[in-house]
Amino acid sequence: MAMGDHHSARMLKDEWLTPPEILGALGQFDLDPCAPVSRPWDTAERHYTMLDDGLKQDWRGRVWCNPPYGRDTERWLSRLADHGNGIALIFARTETKMFFSQVWPKAHGVLFVEGRLHFHHVDGTRAAANSGAPSVLVAYGCENADCLRKCGISGQFVALRKC
Ligand SMILES: C[S@@+](CC[C@H](N)C(=O)[O-])C[C@H]1O[C@@H](n2cnc3c(N)ncnc32)[C@H](O)[C@@H]1O
Structure with a gap:
């Protein structure tokens, strides 16, 4: 894996689930376009999985997006930025092309999470090790920035545009 890739060397699979306490603090979402085929809990009202290919589907309402890792991450962020209503959870690789194309110029606010998250396995258990990299929540739309x-998640909020 190249240095500067958008994910941590510890995260060599896609099925790392968002800690439920993070989702619980952010309220209800209408759609998770990239959810596991078999999941221990709902992350939104509706879900698309790799069987649907969430990038090919229609996105409606408030979207939760903890995208698949790797080269496609930018496509998911770009789709969410165009959609304009939702929150993404990504690694805080603030220097990357993806950040400069999809976050800094388009997002309404970011919350840099204090410490490192422990993601969950698809059976719902919490990973013993932390993610190995810092995380950031990225809001598209003024209501999501607000x-x-x-939300009370421990970290530093930074507003990026006037709302
Ligand atoms: C980092 S996990 C996040 C899971 C969940 N959204 C959450 O927040 O807990 C990324 C998920 O994207 C799913 N995925 C990968 N490619 C996909 C695709 N083309 N369409 C929909 N989901 C996909 C994976 O199976 C995986 O469950």
């Missing part, structure tokens, strides 16, 4: 500002 949500990040007020």
Whole structure:
């Protein structure tokens, strides 16, 4: 894996689930376009999985997006930025092309999470090791930025545009 890739060397599979306490703090989502085929809990009202290919589907409402890792991550962020209503959870690789194309110029706010998250396995168990890299929540749309500002997740919120 090249240095500067968008994920951590510890995260060599796609099925790393968002800690439920993060989702719980962010409120209800209408759609998770990249969910596991078999999941221990719902992350939104509706889910697309790799069997549907979430990138090929229609996106509606407030979207939760913890995207698959690797080269395609930018395509998911770009889709969410175009959609304009949702929150993404990605690694805080603030220097990367993806950050400069999809986050800094397009997002309404970011919340840099304090410490390192422990993601969960598809059976619901919490990973023993932390993610090995810092995480950031990225809001598209003023209401989602406001949500990040007020959600209570420990970290630093930074507003990126006027709302
Ligand atoms: C990092 S996990 C996040 C899972 C879940 N969204 C969450 O927040 O807990 C990324 C998920 O994307 C799914 N995935 C990979 N390619 C996909 C595709 N083309 N369409 C929909 N889901 C996909 C994987 O199976 C995996 O469950």
